[in-house]
Amino acid sequence: MPPPNQTTIDHRAEIAADLSAxxxxxxxxxxxxxxxxxxxxxLSAYRQMPMLVALPSNTAxxxxxxxxxxxxxxxxxxxxxxxxxxxxALPLADGVTLGLGRFNKILEIDYxxxxxxxxxxxxxxxxxxxxxSAGFYYAPDPSSQIACSIGGNVAENSGGVHSLKYGLxxxxxxxxxxxxxxxxxxRLGGKQFDADGYDLLGLITGSEGMLxxxxxxxxxxxPKPLTVRALLMGFASNDAAGQCVAGIIAAGIIPAGxxxxxxxxxxxxxxxxxxxxxxxxxxxxxxxxxxxxxEVEELVGRVSEIAASCGATxxxxxxxxxxxxxxxxxxxxxxxxxxxxxxxxxxxxxxxxRGRLSEVLNRISELSEExxxxxxxxxxxxxGNLHPLILFDANVxxxxxxxxxxxxxxxxxxxxxxxxxxxxxxxxxxxxxxMGEMFSETDLKQQQRVKCAFDSEQLLNPGKVFPTLHRCAxxxxxxxxxxxxxxxxxxxx
Amino acid sequence: MAQSFxxxxxxxxxxxxxxxxxxSHPLELIGGGSKRALGRPMQAEMTLDLSAFxxxxxxxxxxLQLTAGAATPLAEIEAVLEEKDQMLAFEPADYGAxxxxxxxxxxxxxxxxxxxxxxxxxxGAARDHFLGFHAVSGRAExxxxxxxxxxxxxxxxxxxxxxxxxxxxxxxxxxxVKVLPAPERIRTVLIMGLDDARALTVLGDAxxxxxxxxxxxxxxxxxxxxxxxxxxSEAGTAxxxxxxxxxxxxxxxxxxxxxxxxxxxxxxxxxxxxxSRSFWREIRDGSPFGGxxxxxxxxxxxxxxxxxLIASLREQLVIEAYYDWAGGLVxxxxxxxxxxxxxxxxxxxVAHGGHATLLRAPTQIRAAISVFQPQAPAVAALTARLKGxxxxxxxxxxxxxxxxx
Numbered sequence: 001m002p003p004p005n006q007t008t009i010d011h012r013a014e015i016a017a018d019l020s021a022x023x024x025x026x027x028x029x030x031x032x033x034x035x036x037x038x039x040x041x042x043l044s045a046y047r048q049m050p051m052l053v054a055l056p057s058n059t060a061x062x063x064x065x066x067x068x069x070x071x072x073x074x075x076x077x078x079x080x081x082x083x084x085x086x087x088x089a090l091p092l093a094d095g096v097t098l099g100l101g102r103f104n105k106i107l108e109i110d111y112x113x114x115x116x117x118x119x120x121x122x123x124x125x126x127x128x129x130x131x132x133s134a135g136f137y138y139a140p141d142p143s144s145q146i147a148c149s150i151g152g153n154v155a156e157n158s159g160g161v162h163s164l165k166y167g168l169x170x171x172x173x174x175x176x177x178x179x180x181x182x183x184x185x186x187r188l189g190g191k192q193f194d195a196d197g198y199d200l201l202g203l204i205t206g207s208e209g210m211l212x213x214x215x216x217x218x219x220x221x222x223p224k225p226l227t228v229r230a231l232l233m234g235f236a237s238n239d240a241a242g243q244c245v246a247g248i249i250a251a252g253i254i255p256a257g258x259x260x261x262x263x264x265x266x267x268x269x270x271x272x273x274x275x276x277x278x279x280x281x282x283x284x285x286x287x288x289x290x291x292x293x294x295e296v297e298e299l300v301g302r303v304s305e306i307a308a309s310c311g312a313t314x315x316x317x318x319x320x321x322x323x324x325x326x327x328x329x330x331x332x333x334x335x336x337x338x339x340x341x342x343x344x345x346x347x348x349x350x351x352x353x354r355g356r357l358s359e360v361l362n363r364i365s366e367l368s369e370e371x372x373x374x375x376x377x378x379x380x381x382x383x384g385n386l387h388p389l390i391l392f393d394a395n396v397x398x399x400x401x402x403x404x405x406x407x408x409x410x411x412x413x414x415x416x417x418x419x420x421x422x423x424x425x426x427x428x429x430x431x432x433x434x435m436g437e438m439f440s441e442t443d444l445k446q447q448q449r450v451k452c453a454f455d456s457e458q459l460l461n462p463g464k465v466f467p468t469l470h471r472c473a474x475x476x477x478x479x480x481x482x483x484x485x486x487x488x489x490x491x492x493x
Numbered sequence: 494m495a496q497s498f499x500x501x502x503x504x505x506x507x508x509x510x511x512x513x514x515x516x517s518h519p520l521e522l523i524g525g526g527s528k529r530a531l532g533r534p535m536q537a538e539m540t541l542d543l544s545a546f547x548x549x550x551x552x553x554x555x556x557l558q559l560t561a562g563a564a565t566p567l568a569e570i571e572a573v574l575e576e577k578d579q580m581l582a583f584e585p586a587d588y589g590a591x592x593x594x595x596x597x598x599x600x601x602x603x604x605x606x607x608x609x610x611x612x613x614x615x616x617g618a619a620r621d622h623f624l625g626f627h628a629v630s631g632r633a634e635x636x637x638x639x640x641x642x643x644x645x646x647x648x649x650x651x652x653x654x655x656x657x658x659x660x661x662x663x664x665x666x667x668x669x670v671k672v673l674p675a676p677e678r679i680r681t682v683l684i685m686g687l688d689d690a691r692a693l694t695v696l697g698d699a700x701x702x703x704x705x706x707x708x709x710x711x712x713x714x715x716x717x718x719x720x721x722x723x724x725x726s727e728a729g730t731a732x733x734x735x736x737x738x739x740x741x742x743x744x745x746x747x748x749x750x751x752x753x754x755x756x757x758x759x760x761x762x763x764x765x766x767x768x769s770r771s772f773w774r775e776i777r778d779g780s781p782f783g784g785x786x787x788x789x790x791x792x793x794x795x796x797x798x799x800x801x802l803i804a805s806l807r808e809q810l811v812i813e814a815y816y817d818w819a820g821g822l823v824x825x826x827x828x829x830x831x832x833x834x835x836x837x838x839x840x841x842x843v844a845h846g847g848h849a850t851l852l853r854a855p856t857q858i859r860a861a862i863s864v865f866q867p868q869a870p871a872v873a874a875l876t877a878r879l880k881g882x883x884x885x886x887x888x889x890x891x892x893x894x895x896x897x898x
Contacts, residue, residue: 113795184871201653226703299740423645453878
């Protein structure tokens with residue numbers, strides 16, 4: 001992290017007083033007991049007490065707070081619901097954590113334009129619930145959807161089990177209002193399909209709170225499918241399950257969700273919630289199909305045939321909504337279940353080409369043995385997004401470090417087979433130092449120049465995503481070696 | 494005619510940009526050259542012809558991913574995908590005919606201009622299928638972003654920024670895109686004789702239904718008459734069209750359901766595969782305005798605003814229009830005159846919550862007016878800073894979008 005600015009810390013009381021004047025005494029947190037609640041996000045291995053927490057309630061206040069902090073050279077860390085898994089909202093010792101929790105209203109549901117305008121602190125699931133009776137929903141559904149905020153979803157470009165068919169957050173956004181670090185308020189997009197000019201909406205989605213603070217979000221909403229059914233299929237090997245995934249995609253079927261769990265994961269969740277998973281299986285697949293009844297029925301048949309041809313050892317199709325929910329119960333409880341069988345667990349989030357699935361799972365079991373740490377694998381198999389849960393005990397000296405090292409090895413493996421470091425959790429502080437595995441210094445510097453275009457003093461959430469901090473002035477310099485007429489030996493005119 | 498560089502390797506591409514930077518020589522980037530008449534006209538000293546960066550590098554149907562040289566002709570890519578029953582789901586448009594050129598569109602070109610067809614309302618835009626790229630920036634640096642997998646949040650999403658940047662930030666030379674299974678069956682439900690307002694209600698209701706409509710358009714009678722599809726041109730009335738795609742039994746069930754839903758507007762018709770394809774290609778490429786020389790705008794608004802926008806414009810201008818994207822994309826033609834009605838059209842677009850882009854007009858008009866909707870000052874300033882961060886000497890397509898950008 002950037003070294004704390006001692007001058008800022010020395011003026012803490014004064015800054016707190018100034019912020020109180022802007023947004024009210026009750027909404028500036030300065031006492032250490034209350035600050036403690038903000039010391040980490042969902043990645044609890046990293047903790048840092050913030051200097052102060054500010055909780056503004058409207059866009060004008062956000063603008064004033066940011067303008068003030070910019071003027072005083074004070075760093076700001078935006079925070080939604082704090083459920084992020086990469087430390088994106090990890091506080092700074094000399095920074096103000098800007099909580100958006102009071103932005104909790106759904107402003108408008110516009111069925112005629114299939115869109116909804118919501119404040120960033122609204123929980124993801126709340127959006128769908130608000131339109132459920134009208135037959136609509138918001139598609140992206142991260143596992144933490146009960147708690148995670150839509151603003152945080154925008155910052156992290158969150159996915160979910162249904163992103164295979166319905167896309168990530170970025171594919172379901174129409175517009176935002178955001179405040180830049182200098183306090184300037186801008187609007188990007190709206191309710192129309194394509195924004196004009198550069199796609200700044202696309203750029204800020206997934207920018208991990210480093211480019212601006214989101215103060216309003218317009219999402220695309222969809223009519224709920226008429227029928228939803230799930231298949232629960234058991235396989236005698238990861239290989240066979242992987243073949244089934246490839247077979248489904250090759251048959252031109254894009255299921256609403258296609259999830260894989262390996263044996264350790266199956267056993268952990270079965271013990272925890274008795275979802276009825278086949279315990280003898282080495283791997284299970286949950287395949288969800290949605291659409292008109294006749295389509296779902298046809299596709300259930302086709303997927304069952306593919307599963308059988310891949311040697312499925314068991315296959316069940318949900319016959320009722322309750323049964324479908326039960327199939328999902330285990331998958332959705334996987335993290336809690338891991339928490340029950342080990343004192344601590346560490347969630348990884350790499351993406352790999354689907355075809356390398358069994359190879360990667362085999363290598364992960366080898367790593368598991370090498371490091372002496374158990375791993376349960378949960379996999380958004382349809383889009384290649386792997387979530388190994390490394391089980392460990394933080395009270396055993398050195399075990400957290402070993403876990404992190406092993407996690408790093410898994411992510412390097414993902415990159416080596418043609419995948420990426422993170423599919424939906426973000427880089428944050430967690431994967432920051434691995435960025436060099438995927439990107440060259442030139443690639444990273446160009447990304448940092450984008451940061452500079454939004455925040456030239458790098459006050460907004462600094463220390464995340466990029467392994468090395470560079471000053472914007474240094475990044476802006478040009479180093480052009482030659483100015484000679486290019487490749488003069490070639491005919492070109 | 495400007496002189497031209499045709500780099501044959503990445504090193505040569507870097508050298509070409511280095512030369513441009515050193516001497517502040519503006520470059521016009523072209524792939525296939527089909528979009529040269531789009532955007533603001535430029536005074537480029539030199540053409541940077543990227544056509545050598547062509548050819549499919551990697552195509553794995555089971556990974557739903559394709560990587561190709563940026564200047565690979567779209568036709569080549571679509572032919573290869575078709576063999577495996579796959580497609581670019583954003584339905585890339587080809588405005589070649591509309592703009593009077595035989596040059597074919599390239600994959601890099603449709604991504605750089607983020608040009609999407611009728612399926613945009615269901616499958617997303619070009620930008621939603623753009624997974625990763627290699628490019629040379631205006632700093633003469635070879636860099637990359639994104640990857641080859643769909644689920645990827647590693648670093649800033651520069652693919653989105655490059656999509657729709659019209660070559661003003663970097664010269665793309667290799668791109669990776671998401672591909673999807675092509676539908677087994679395609680049908681189009683036609684409803685006849687509706688006026689604009691009632692038609693747009695139908696389009697909205699269809700999109701709000703669970704029948705998974707993949708395209709929704711409305712053509713008034715005079716434009717329907719220009720179609721090459723006999724059912725459409727011979728109908729002698731306005732056509733409201735809803736496309737349904739997928740597996741056979743599902744398509745049939747949904748067509749039946751949609752026809753029942755709109756039975757109050759008459760019995761309707763259905764277009765089957767071949768005519769469906771031809772019809773939606775016409776809608777995609779602006780073909781109803783292909784044969785004339787009028788100025789042509791593409792206006793993006795919230796879908797329910799489409800008909801209201803046109804009604805308000807009709808009070809001031811003589812225009813002809815049709816609607817795609819369930820009313821959210823209005824194609825609008827009028828006599829070019831001196832300024833293609835820019836003031837009235839862009840003001841109305843903003844008033845209705847959207848923006849207007851001039852797609853076709855004589856060079857002198859495109860040079861004189863804002864081809865792209867003018868931006869709010871803070872957004873314009875941010876746009877200029879971003880341009881500066883990739884291309885500080887403004888050598889890549891300078892001024893193609895906005896003055897200086």
